[in-house]
Amino acid sequence: GESVGLHLPTLSVQEGDNSIINCAYSNSASDYFIWYKQESGKGPQFIIDIRSNMDKRQGQRVTVLLNKTVKHLSLQIAATQPGDSAVYFCAETIASGGYNKLIFGAGTRLAVHP
Amino acid sequence: GAVVSQHPSWVICKSGTSVKIECRSLDFQATTMFWYRQFPKQSLMLMATSNEGSKATYEQGVEKDKFLINHASLTLSTLTVTSAHPEDSSFYICSARYRTPPLYEQYFGPGTRLTVT
Numbered sequence: 001g002e003s004v005g006l007h008l009p010t011l012s013v014q015e016g017d018n019s020i021i022n023c024a025y026s027n028s029a030s031d032y033f034i035w036y037k038q039e040s041g042k043g044p045q046f047i048i049d050i051r052s053n054m055d056k057r058q059g060q061r062v063t064v065l066l067n068k069t070v071k072h073l074s075l076q077i078a079a080t081q082p083g084d085s086a087v088y089f090c091a092e093t094i095a096s097g098g099y100n101k102l103i104f105g106a107g108t109r110l111a112v113h114p
Numbered sequence: 115g116a117v118v119s120q121h122p123s124w125v126i127c128k129s130g131t132s133v134k135i136e137c138r139s140l141d142f143q144a145t146t147m148f149w150y151r152q153f154p155k156q157s158l159m160l161m162a163t164s165n166e167g168s169k170a171t172y173e174q175g176v177e178k179d180k181f182l183i184n185h186a187s188l189t190l191s192t193l194t195v196t197s198a199h200p201e202d203s204s205f206y207i208c209s210a211r212y213r214t215p216p217l218y219e220q221y222f223g224p225g226t227r228l229t230v231t
Binding site: 045089106 | 120156
């Protein structure tokens with residue numbers, strides 16, 4: 001299957017600080033992107049999404065930025081809390097064979113320290 | 115709403131046996147379901163896409179005769195790992211997409227941990 005990378009970098013932050021998680025996507029034709037949070041032993045949990053006609057979208061404590069020129073996504077988490085500790089994945093929607101499929105990036109582990 | 119369940123949540127089987135994993139959309143109808151595999155400390159890798167009533171579409175490198183997928187109804191898809199081997203041990207996650215727009219909404223199950231001894 002398709003995949004992007006096999007390593008899992010870690011971002012360590014202090015509780016209360018802002019976190020920025022980055023992701024590079026592969027397909028310039030992708031038009032929809034999603035950030036997921038995955039806790040140990042669980043399935044991915046939707047955080048926020050953005051379409052390619054936007055460059056920024058805000059949610060509660062989270063902001064996603066999209067730079068199509070360099071095929072880059074970022075997830076900003078404000079006032080990071082211990083409960084934010086998890087692995088974060090970006091995913092891009094790729095059209096294939098008449099339907100859309102989600103392809104996940106490599107992921108980043110966020111470790112929040114008190 | 116939009117809950118996807120998987121059963122079992124974990125399973126241990128002996129090498130050479132087959133194991134079936136169920137994925138159900140509990141409160142919506144899903145025309146399309148997806149199966150992913152995730153090895154420790156790695157990302158989710160798409161294995162196959164299944165549409166209700168038709169054959170599954172497998173990603174490159176995924177053996178369709180080993181990973182049998184059946185999407186019998188709009189709320190149920192099954193993945194059967196046939197003649198399992200220790201290297202098939204992994205976390206298997208399904209997701210289901212809404213039947214009606216917005217077409218992009220896709221929800222994930224809690225995953226099934228398969229251990230082959």
